[in-house]
Amino acid sequence: MKKNTVRRLTALLLALTLIFTLAACSSSDTTSSSTAEAEETSTEESAEAEETASEESAEAETETADAEETVAVAAAPSANAIKIGIPDDGTNQARAIKLLETAGLITVDPEAGYTPEISDITGYIYDVEIVPTTANTLPATLDDYAASTINGTYAIPAGLIPSEDALIIESQDEGGENPYVNIIVARTEDADNEIYQTIVEAFQTQTVAEHLLVKYSEAYFPAFDYDEDFTDGEEVVAEIDAYESSSEGKTVVTVGVCGASNEHWNAVQWVLDQEDAGIYIELVEFDAYTLPNEALNSGDINLNSFQHKAYLESEVEANGYDIVTIGDTLIAPLSLYSTTVSTLDELKELAGPAVQ
Secondary structure (H helix, E strand, O other), rough: OOHHHHHHHHHHHHHHHHHHHHHHHHHHHHHHHHHHHHHHHHHHHHHHHHHHHHHHHHHHHHHHHHHOOOOOOEOOOOOOOOEEEEOOOOOHHHHHHHHHHHOOOEEEEEOOOOOHHHHHHEEEEEEEEEEOHHHHHOOOHHHHOEEEOOOHHHOOOOEEEEEHHEEEEEOOOOOOOOEEEEEEEEEEEEEEEEEEHHHHHHHOOOOHHHHHHHHHHOEEEEEOOOOOOOOOOHHHOOOOOOOOOOOOOOEEEEEEEOOOOOOHHHHHHHHHHHHHOEEEEEEEEEOOOOOOOHHHHHHOEEEEEOOOOOHHHHHEEEEHEEEEEEEEEEEOOEEEEEEOOOOHHHHHHHHHHHOO
16 A cells, blocks of 8 residues: 555656646747747847938938039129020020029929020029020020020021020920920810811821921920931922922912011922812911910911910900911920030039129
8 A cells, every 4th residue: 555655656757747847848949939939020120220310311422412512592693794695585585584484594483384485584593694695686686695595587588497406495295285396276166177277287288397397496396296217308398499389270378477487388388279179279478476365366368377375365365366376387496506615514613603
């Protein structure tokens, strides 16, 4: 009996010892696991902290670089500032101001968008004085200014070629909602006139596109779809320039234009005659931008084609004209020209930094 009791007690002690040993091992494993997890969490937090510090350092470097690139801007030109001529009509003046901003000569209030006025100029990076001048006099007075912004209508007759003579050329999107696309305009009541729509269709053809591009040496660009891969442009221009039409037996449509560069309308006439449209275009030339819209609105002419969309909008708003766009024609980029310097950098050097 005593021997059995001793054996039972011994077995019980062994069992208890085994249980305590297993419990201790389990506790050790849990502690090791917790320690590993803590070490992993610590490593991740350290990596995140290093990444955040790196990003903050990069941002600080960018801000420093931006600060270093900041240029001095004066509130106004000095008494010795070089003069730059720009058109004095509202829309072309806005284009000129934006072009001078793009050139890096001035800063403009971004709230003004694409139609800034002189009052929206916020600073002068270079010492330049901007002088509003009647647009059609800018080519003739180019020697009176260090530089002038001139559009294709007046640049071409003066022998100025943007790609060869311009210090900087206005960049424009073709067609769409571009406010500086030139247009054909009719009285609102005649917007759907079939004869006038036929003229628009004749204008928006490959023949007219090729004539515009080759004849005007990149001063005009088509504002409609055309094939850019043509090789017979010179032949097209030669044929069109030599072409003569007649009004006999045709419906005569008078079209008001400005400037001397309107030979592309002979290309439109050629297309109409090739299609036996029975329409004869008679150009009526005006010597000032303010006249063709008045003449159209009063019924003195049937159509006009001399302006871009922005100018038409301003004229309608100012004068209450009942006239509308019936088709896009061409784009005539505004360019900065000079007889004093040959490059934009030379112009900046001539002007010198704005005087603080």
